[in-house]
Amino acid sequence: MFTPRPIGFVRSPYQETSAVPRGLGAQHQAEGVLEILREFEPGLQDIEGFSHLYVFWVFDRSEGYELVGQAPTDDRPHGVFATRSPRRPNPLALTVVELLRRDGASLHVRGVDMLDGTPILDIKPYLSSIPMEKLRRGWLAEAEERRAQQKRD
Numbered sequence: 101m102f103t104p105r106p107i108g109f110v111r112s113p114y115q116e117t118s119a120v121p122r123g124l125g126a127q128h129q130a131e132g133v134l135e136i137l138r139e140f141e142p143g144l145q146d147i148e149g150f151s152h153l154y155v156f157w158v159f160d161r162s163e164g165y166e167l168v169g170q171a172p173t174d175d176r177p178h179g180v181f182a183t184r185s186p187r188r189p190n191p192l193a194l195t196v197v198e199l200l201r202r203d204g205a206s207l208h209v210r211g212v213d214m215l216d217g218t219p220i221l222d223i224k225p226y227l228s229s230i231p232m233e234k235l236r237r238g239w240l241a242e243a244e245e246r247r248a249q250q251k252r253d
């Protein structure tokens with residue numbers, strides 16, 4: 101198909117996976133920098149106007165995959181394509197970050213959940229046209245409801 105190559109690397113406060121917040125209700129507020137390689141810098145023209153970005157990246161420190169497994173957000177198994185697990189057939193990841201500022205080829209962002217040094221494959225402006233009331237959150241909503249019920253009991 102094609103051989104992916106990094107357009108840059110993430111500078112993140114996280115050195116190991118255990119440091120990244122996970123589980124139900126985890127907040128991703130950590131700040132980081134998307135350091136884009138000089139040769140790709142012209143491609144950042146006009147990116148400053150967008151508040152949020154999609155960042156496509158590689159789980160470069162993940163090994164193998166599991167088609168059905170347990171997510172940290174639930175005690176029941178789910179198919180890998182119904183989760184955001186790092187252990188997937190193609191180790192591709194997608195994170196929405198808030199763009200704080202651009203400094204040349206460096207994009208300062210909030211909301212990183214990647215490890216320091218993670219390769220970035222692509223960046224696109226975040227645009228969502230799906231109204232909140234049309235979104236369904238599948239097993240995640242059910243897991244949250246069970247958790248809330250347990251707290252009430």
Ligand SMILES: C[S@@+](CC[C@H](N)C(=O)[O-])C[C@H]1O[C@@H](n2cnc3c(N)ncnc32)[C@H](O)[C@@H]1O
Pocket residue numbers: 117118120121122158159160161162184185186192193194195196213214215218219
């Ligand atoms: C649940 S995944 C979600 C990633 C992305 N937001 C997505 O939805 O595709 C996030 C986890 O991936 C792991 N992770 C982060 N950077 C990684 C890397 N470079 N290689 C392997 N695992 C990584 C961390 O444990 C982090 O908690």
